[in-house]
Amino acid sequence: MCRQLGQAGVRVLVGARNPDRGAEAARLLNAEGGEAASVRMDVTDAAQVTAAAEDVARSYGRLDILVNNAGVLLPESRPSESGAELVRQVYETNVFGVVRVTQAMLPLLRKSAGGRIVNMSSSLASLQLHGDPSFELGDFLMLGYNSSKTALNALTVMWAKDLAEAGIKVNAADPGYCATAMTGYASPRFAAEGARTPVRLALLPDDGPSGGLFGDNGPIPW
Numbered sequence: 001m002c003r004q005l006g007q008a009g010v011r012v013l014v015g016a017r018n019p020d021r022g023a024e025a026a027r028l029l030n031a032e033g034g035e036a037a038s039v040r041m042d043v044t045d046a047a048q049v050t051a052a053a054e055d056v057a058r059s060y061g062r063l064d065i066l067v068n069n070a071g072v073l074l075p076e077s078r079p080s081e082s083g084a085e086l087v088r089q090v091y092e093t094n095v096f097g098v099v100r101v102t103q104a105m106l107p108l109l110r111k112s113a114g115g116r117i118v119n120m121s122s123s124l125a126s127l128q129l130h131g132d133p134s135f136e137l138g139d140f141l142m143l144g145y146n147s148s149k150t151a152l153n154a155l156t157v158m159w160a161k162d163l164a165e166a167g168i169k170v171n172a173a174d175p176g177y178c179a180t181a182m183t184g185y186a187s188p189r190f191a192a193e194g195a196r197t198p199v200r201l202a203l204l205p206d207d208g209p210s211g212g213l214f215g216d217n218g219p220i221p222w
């Protein structure tokens, strides 16, 4: 996503909980001709999130695009065997982390001429797809992960409605099943392919949609 946004002329700030890895990502992006920097941010750490927003305010004065990408998928057993602690741990990053970061960055997004928020969701969040026996991912039954992304979709709709008058568009993106650390690189689909939908949502024109969940082929049902 950072690479593609950079290629579109966006100055990218890589939020990373490991400052060395964030700096290395920014260095690579700059070596390719982009304009990138990194900011330290563990989304579960309120003080770090506040400090990151202050950093952005000091250095840039505003934020045009926020991509809430940080997410975890922990080892999960069957939904009937998953307890509250597991669910809480997943939500701490996938839900509360997104709320924390979005709240901290909203004042900066409001200063943009057309703010955009993209929440990295999943088709596994879709209650309607899970109700369809032909859903090809219907066997991925993770109580914590799937419901955390359903909650994220709900946040997306609420923020989209609330922030419409501020000109801020809020959408959720399903990148598809991609080869990343999260999936053990088990998919033939490259992360760059998965990045296309969120990048498109990050660069939406003023007449683009808000409050939806989108994938490669357009809207995905809730």
Ligand SMILES: NC(=O)c1ccc[n+]([C@@H]2O[C@H](COP(=O)([O-])OP(=O)(O)OC[C@H]3O[C@@H](n4cnc5c(N)ncnc54)[C@H](OP(=O)(O)O)[C@@H]3O)[C@@H](O)[C@H]2O)c1
Binding pocket: 015, 016, 017, 018, 021, 041, 042, 043, 044, 068, 069, 070, 071, 072, 093, 097, 120, 121, 122, 123, 174, 175, 176, 177, 178, 179, 180, 181, 182, 183
């Ligand atoms: N891969 C897929 O097939 C797929 C499908 C649907 C949706 N998604 C979603 O896409 C997003 C990216 O996933 P991915 O596949 O790229 O997974 P990934 O390879 O595991 O990357 C997740 C990223 O989130 C970061 N992160 C995790 N916890 C964090 C925290 N507390 N604070 C800051 N950063 C944190 C990780 O940082 P570190 O590098 O420090 O670990 C890592 O960079 C996630 O929201 C995921 O749920 C992925």
